[in-house]
Amino acid sequence: MADDDRAAGEGGTRCGFVALIGAPNAGKSTLVNALVGSKVAIVSPKVQTTRTLVRGIAMEGGSQLIFMDTPGIFAPRRRLDRAMVTTAWTGAHDADVVAVIVDAKKGLDDEATAILDKLGEVRQPKILILNKVDIVEKETLLALAQTATQRATFDAVFMISALSGDGVADIRKWLADRVPVGPWHYPEDEVSDAPLRQLAAEITREKLYHKLHQELPYQSTVETETWTERKDGSVRIEQTVYVERESQRKIVLGKAGQTIKSIGEAARRELSEILEKPVHLFLFVKVREDWGNDPERYRQMGLEFPKE
Numbered sequence: 001m002a003d004d005d006r007a008a009g010e011g012g013t014r015c016g017f018v019a020l021i022g023a024p025n026a027g028k029s030t031l032v033n034a035l036v037g038s039k040v041a042i043v044s045p046k047v048q049t050t051r052t053l054v055r056g057i058a059m060e061g062g063s064q065l066i067f068m069d070t071p072g073i074f075a076p077r078r079r080l081d082r083a084m085v086t087t088a089w090t091g092a093h094d095a096d097v098v099a100v101i102v103d104a105k106k107g108l109d110d111e112a113t114a115i116l117d118k119l120g121e122v123r124q125p126k127i128l129i130l131n132k133v134d135i136v137e138k139e140t141l142l143a144l145a146q147t148a149t150q151r152a153t154f155d156a157v158f159m160i161s162a163l164s165g166d167g168v169a170d171i172r173k174w175l176a177d178r179v180p181v182g183p184w185h186y187p188e189d190e191v192s193d194a195p196l197r198q199l200a201a202e203i204t205r206e207k208l209y210h211k212l213h214q215e216l217p218y219q220s221t222v223e224t225e226t227w228t229e230r231k232d233g234s235v236r237i238e239q240t241v242y243v244e245r246e247s248q249r250k251i252v253l254g255k256a257g258q259t260i261k262s263i264g265e266a267a268r269r270e271l272s273e274i275l276e277k278p279v280h281l282f283l284f285v286k287v288r289e290d291w292g293n294d295p296e297r298y299r300q301m302g303l304e305f306p307k308e
């Protein structure tokens with residue numbers, strides 16, 4: 001946090017990293033997209049959608065704010081879960097400011113409370129963001145803010161709706177005044193540092209989360225294999241969806257390939273909008289037994305491979 005005077009901010013530039021942490025489904029990715037003003041992180045109604053750090057970049061006055069969307073923090077069981085939770089806390093410790101997002105509808109359940117209790121170890125300035133105010137009564141919100149601020153210390157509290165955008169600008173303004181004085185890390189017009197191949201894989205993964213049920217999305221991962229810009233201005237993208245068993249492959253394909261077709265169609269449409277050019281998307285579904293214990297899959301996702 002900047003302890004310098006205002007003048008430095010007026011003439012020069014500021015730049016800082018802000019980590020968004022919280023329980024799964026609190027709305028972290030929705031908020032990053034709202035703060036940035038375009039889609040950089042995928043969102044779904046299911047928990048544990050985000051698997052790795054996703055950076056979204058926003059400009060506010062002379063400040064560049066780099067938001068780190070993190071996987072939800074929960075009690076991990078599988079190796080992949082452990083890698084995700086470690087990534088979230090590492091993101092928090094590497095940031096200039098830590099923003100804790102709480103789903104105000106859910107309130108302070110065990111997951112949210114566990115996060116608040118660990119905040120004592122976080123040295124950076126912290127803000128509390130109560131999200132989903134569009135579906136919560138005002139009195140509930142005030143009581144929640146009071147309980148949360150008794151449990152952990154915050155420099156500011158915001159009540160927002162990441163979905164409607166209500167209150168989001170206030171967070172940007174507050175942060176813009178407080179991130180350290182320094183040069184911008186990224187070009188002014190950049191919204192994300194993720195390669196397009198990765199965003200493309202994430203978009204397809206989002207469609208898997210929307211179209212597949214129960215455990216299947218968690219047992220699959222998507223990788224972009226090839227990316228070819230064609231002379232006619234379109235792009236040809238080939239991706240592989242990895243699942244763990246043949247029975248899962250059958251479900252992802254669906255009857256006469258209908259399921260994978262509708263996933264591919266939804267992903268292709270969105271990619272074509274983002275890239276502003278026609279997209280030819282080819283999806284292949286492969287069985288990779290135990291990919292959840294394969295270091296290469298973690299490397300592809302940008303996650304550290306936990307030893308156990």
Ligand SMILES: Nc1nc2c(ncn2[C@@H]2O[C@H](COP(=O)(O)OP(=O)(O)OP(=O)(O)O)[C@@H](O)[C@H]2O)c(=O)[nH]1
Pocket residue numbers: 022023024025026027028029030031042043044045046047048049050051070071072073131132133134135160161162163164
């Ligand atoms: N009503 C309402 N729903 C919201 C709001 N913000 C997010 N949601 C919904 O909450 C669900 C989870 O949103 P995400 O942004 O994927 O949550 P997340 O915290 O990134 O979740 P993980 O990546 O799984 O940890 C989605 O269905 C969102 O549409 C909000 O302000 N109001």
Ligand SMILES: [Mg+2]
Pocket residue numbers: 028029030041042043049050069070071072
């Ligand atoms: Mg997320």
